[in-house]
Amino acid sequence: MGWKLELSCIFLAAMVIEAMLFHVTAEPVEDKQALLDFLHNIGHPHSLSWNENSSVCTSWRGVTCNNDQSRVIAIRLPGAGLSGPIPNNTLSRLTEIQTLSLRSNGITGPFPLGFSELKNLTYLYLQSNKFSGPLPSDFSVWNNLTVFNLSNNSFNGSIPSSISHLTHLASLILANNSLSGEIPDLNIPSLQELNLANNKLSGIVPKSLQRFPSESFSGNNVTYASALPPALPVSPPKEKSKLSEPALLGIIIGGCVLGFTVIAAFMILCCNDSGREDGGLPVKSQKKEVSLKKTTSESQDKNKMVFFEGCSLAFDLEDLLRASAEVLGKGTFGTAYKAALEDATTVVVKRLKEVIVGKREFEQQMEVVGRIRHENVVALRAYYYSKEEKLMVYDYYEQGSVSAMLHGKRVEGRSHLDWDTRLRIAIGAARGIAHVHTQHGGKLVHGNIKASNIFLNPKGFGCVSDIGLATLMSPIPSPALRSAGYRAPELTDSRKATHASDVYSFGVLLLELLTGKSPIHNMGGEEVVHLVRWVNSVVREEWTAEVFDVELLRYPNIEEEMVEMLQLGLACVVRIPEQRPKMPHVLTMLEEIRRMNTGNRPSSESRSEVSTPTVIAADIASSSVPQ
Numbered sequence: 350m351g352w353k354l355e356l357s358c359i360f361l362a363a364m365v366i367e368a369m370l371f372h373v374t375a376e377p378v379e380d381k382q383a384l385l386d387f388l389h390n391i392g393h394p395h396s397l398s399w400n401e402n403s404s405v406c407t408s409w410r411g412v413t414c415n416n417d418q419s420r421v422i423a424i425r426l427p428g429a430g431l432s433g434p435i436p437n438n439t440l441s442r443l444t445e446i447q448t449l450s451l452r453s454n455g456i457t458g459p460f461p462l463g464f465s466e467l468k469n470l471t472y473l474y475l476q477s478n479k480f481s482g483p484l485p486s487d488f489s490v491w492n493n494l495t496v497f498n499l500s501n502n503s504f505n506g507s508i509p510s511s512i513s514h515l516t517h518l519a520s521l522i523l524a525n526n527s528l529s530g531e532i533p534d535l536n537i538p539s540l541q542e543l544n545l546a547n548n549k550l551s552g553i554v555p556k557s558l559q560r561f562p563s564e565s566f567s568g569n570n571v572t573y574a575s576a577l578p579p580a581l582p583v584s585p586p587k588e589k590s591k592l593s594e595p596a597l598l599g600i601i602i603g604g605c606v607l608g609f610t611v612i613a614a615f616m617i618l619c620c621n622d623s624g625r626e627d628g629g630l631p632v633k634s635q636k637k638e639v640s641l642k643k644t645t646s647e648s649q650d651k652n653k654m655v656f657f658e659g660c661s662l663a664f665d666l667e668d669l670l671r672a673s674a675e676v677l678g679k680g681t682f683g684t685a686y687k688a689a690l691e692d693a694t695t696v697v698v699k700r701l702k703e704v705i706v707g708k709r710e711f712e713q714q715m716e717v718v719g720r721i722r723h724e725n726v727v728a729l730r731a732y733y734y735s736k737e738e739k740l741m742v743y744d745y746y747e748q749g750s751v752s753a754m755l756h757g758k759r760v761e762g763r764s765h766l767d768w769d770t771r772l773r774i775a776i777g778a779a780r781g782i783a784h785v786h787t788q789h790g791g792k793l794v795h796g797n798i799k800a801s802n803i804f805l806n807p808k809g810f811g812c813v814s815d816i817g818l819a820t821l822m823s824p825i826p827s828p829a830l831r832s833a834g835y836r837a838p839e840l841t842d843s844r845k846a847t848h849a850s851d852v853y854s855f856g857v858l859l860l861e862l863l864t865g866k867s868p869i870h871n872m873g874g875e876e877v878v879h880l881v882r883w884v885n886s887v888v889r890e891e892w893t894a895e896v897f898d899v900e901l902l903r904y905p906n907i908e909e910e911m912v913e914m915l916q917l918g919l920a921c922v923v924r925i926p927e928q929r930p931k932m933p934h935v936l937t938m939l940e941e942i943r944r945m946n947t948g949n950r951p952s953s954e955s956r957s958e959v960s961t962p963t964v965i966a967a968d969i970a971s972s973s974v975p976q
């Protein structure tokens with residue numbers, strides 16, 4: 350056995366060495382020459398030099414090649430001391446380049462014409478140089494362009510309307526230049542960041558761009574005149590009975606399905622709040638008016654609706670007004686609504702109450718949360734922040750939450766949750782939470798793990814929602830709260846949640862899946878029972894079989910799996926935070942159970958003699974630390 354291993358090690362090493370040699374010899378010779386031509390023809394300090402005898406892909410500063418090292422795909426030379434114009438016919442030969450960063454140098458001259466050859470260009474950073482002259486006129490050559498940052502230069506001339514061909518553009522930063530003329534109507538759904546501040550632009554901010562904050566346009570001579578009269582009077586119902594479409598559309602971000610949905614939900618919420626007012630109009634049109642009034646005043650400080658992913662479907666005003674909203678439930682942090690559009694697009698709009706942090710802090714947290722895309726995390730699609738109203742928009746899950754599935758009214762014909770489903774819920778949720786814990790440099794905490802925040806993704810695995818809100822909201826009074834059943838004992842302030850307190854909450858969820866009981870439940874009579882305490886006491890008394898949901902007992906051959914999950918759940922809810930396992934470990938353990946479950950589950954005959962509840966109970970009692 351030993352020598353075999355050794356042999357394969359040698360073999361592997363040989364392969365690695367061969368691969369390395371191969372890479373040294375195979376390199377993008379033409380790209381290398383283009384880079385040398387570039388450096389030799391632009392002002393640069395001595396310290397920046399590329400050795401022509403060494404590998405461009407592995408040893409040249411600021412150069413990145415593709416996987417097979419056949420082409421250069423990124424150049425990053427920020428603050429490298431480059432000066433003078435970009436020499437013709439040099440960088441433009443790097444035709445596969447995707448990222449080009451030359452920011453914070455002293456580069457002068459025009460935007461290089463040859464860059465139109467760089468068809469794969471995705472990220473372009475030329476900010477903080479001394480470029481001058483016009484912007485390129487034809488943007489349609491860069492299909493994939495995502496970030497275009499030319500800020501802090503001396504570009505002049507107008508902003509070309511061909512920018513609107515860029516269907517992947519996310520950031521367009523042209524601030525601090527001398528651009529003039531009118532702002533073109535750039536209808537780019539993918540655009541998330543726009544900065545045109547401090548130029549010489551004039552005219553009207555086009556509707557399609559009014560979703561961006563006013564700072565995006567400051568330092569120019571531009572107005573919002575046509576779309577949003579500065580002092581729109583709150584006029585009597587009669588004058589308003591005909592909706593002013595331009596006004597409303599000006600407020601609503603251009604042609605975006607989520608935007609419409611949220612505003613629709615928002616409108617409906619407003620209606621509910623203000624109740625029935627007097628007016629000789631039918632109920633439906635009355636709703637329209639109230640909403641218009643509110644929406645308008647709301648949007649005076651323009652547009653705080655922030656989207657995390659492009660949305661491209663367009664809806665007309667009629668669709669918007671037909672959207673219906675329905676209360677899904679009141680949660681810890683606010684009320685959730687289901688908002689349905691006629692094209693069957695449905696989202697959940699959550700209206701937060703008692704957000705205590707300022708706009709900036711809120712936005713920063715949303716930036717972190719909103720960028721998470723994971724199959725076990727419910728996507729945050731958009732949010733809205735104003736003094737009066739904070740809204741969150743999430744994907745909608747048809748089947749409802751795990752809490753509803755476990756404890757909800759039994760619908761005729763709907764079967765209860767079987768063991769496989771519960772395992773998949775646990776594994777999926779663990780994957781989601783483990784992923785959340787890696788975000789923001791490992792500092793992001795879920796903060797509100799409970800069955801009503803977990804849904805089933807299309808593959809039938811758990812999927813977590815409501816991430817990162819706990820730190821933004823006023824603290825939840827300790828007792829008297831349903832969520833208290835999930836809260837780690839050391840946590841006195843809900844804003845101070847930690848990874849360890851998340852693990853505790855997840856442990857409670859595991860116990861809930863196993864027992865079918867709510868974290869705080871009534872055992873009949875007056876007594877209220879904490880699930881964690883109850884499970885611990887039952888296990889201590891060696892009645893383990895009693896803890897499991899009776900619904901699960903009808904499945905053969907799952908006791909051992911249930912017991913494993915029980916052990917894991919109890920390990921997660923130990924009183925001392927440091928003794929709890931970390932989320933990645935919890936996930937591994939759950940996946941082990943799953944492997945047993947799907948893989949080599951023994952037949953019922955061979956299994957029947959293996960385990961009796963009491964034996965197992967003794968196991969657990971010795972391995973877990975009761976509260």
Ligand SMILES: *[C@@H]1O[C@H](CO)[C@@H](O)[C@H](O)[C@H]1NC(C)=O
Nearest residue numbers: 385398399400401402403404
């Ligand atoms: C590269 O190698 C050639 C020949 O071996 C040599 O003449 C040249 O000076 C080397 N260049 C550098 C920058 O080391």
Ligand SMILES: *[C@@H]1O[C@H](CO)[C@@H](O)[C@H](O)[C@H]1NC(C)=O
Nearest residue numbers: 390434435436437438458462
């Ligand atoms: C680059 O080429 C353009 C014309 O194509 C020319 O006007 C310009 O002077 C050239 N720049 C340099 C640095 O050679």
Ligand SMILES: *[C@@H]1O[C@H](CO)[C@@H](O)[C@H](O)[C@H]1NC(C)=O
Nearest residue numbers: 467468469470471491492493
């Ligand atoms: C755009 O990027 C994708 C990968 O992100 C790539 O497959 C595609 O070839 C690129 N297209 C162009 C025109 O660069």
Ligand SMILES: *[C@@H]1O[C@H](CO)[C@@H](O)[C@H](O)[C@H]1NC(C)=O
Nearest residue numbers: 415420422445446447468469
């Ligand atoms: C560049 O774009 C072309 C055409 O879309 C594509 O075939 C190629 O794979 C892309 N190169 C890279 C490195 O993505």
Ligand SMILES: *[C@@H]1O[C@H](CO)[C@@H](O)[C@H](O)[C@H]1NC(C)=O
Nearest residue numbers: 454455476477478479501502
């Ligand atoms: C703008 O560029 C100048 C040099 O051209 C630099 O000193 C300054 O720090 C830059 N400002 C920003 C905000 O990048």
Ligand SMILES: *[C@@H]1O[C@H](CO)[C@@H](O)[C@H](O)[C@H]1NC(C)=O
Nearest residue numbers: 476477496498500501520522
């Ligand atoms: C664009 O450049 C500015 C500096 O002028 C910088 O502050 C900003 O972060 C950059 N944005 C992007 C998306 O690169």
Ligand SMILES: *[C@@H]1O[C@H](CO)[C@@H](O)[C@H](O)[C@H]1NC(C)=O
Nearest residue numbers: 476500501522524525544547
């Ligand atoms: C524009 O210049 C101002 C003043 O120098 C600076 O504060 C701001 O960060 C710059 N913005 C960008 C995007 O470079």
Ligand SMILES: *[C@@H]1O[C@H](CO)[C@@H](O)[C@H](O)[C@H]1NC(C)=O
Nearest residue numbers: 481482483504505506507529
């Ligand atoms: C841009 O600036 C150059 C001088 O740097 C000037 O010749 C040219 O007329 C300007 N163009 C516009 C459109 O202002």
Ligand SMILES: *[C@@H]1O[C@H](CO)[C@@H](O)[C@H](O)[C@H]1NC(C)=O
Nearest residue numbers: 550551552553569570571572
């Ligand atoms: C701003 O633009 C308006 C016309 O759009 C013009 O009447 C006014 O003089 C401009 N103001 C400045 C400071 O350029």
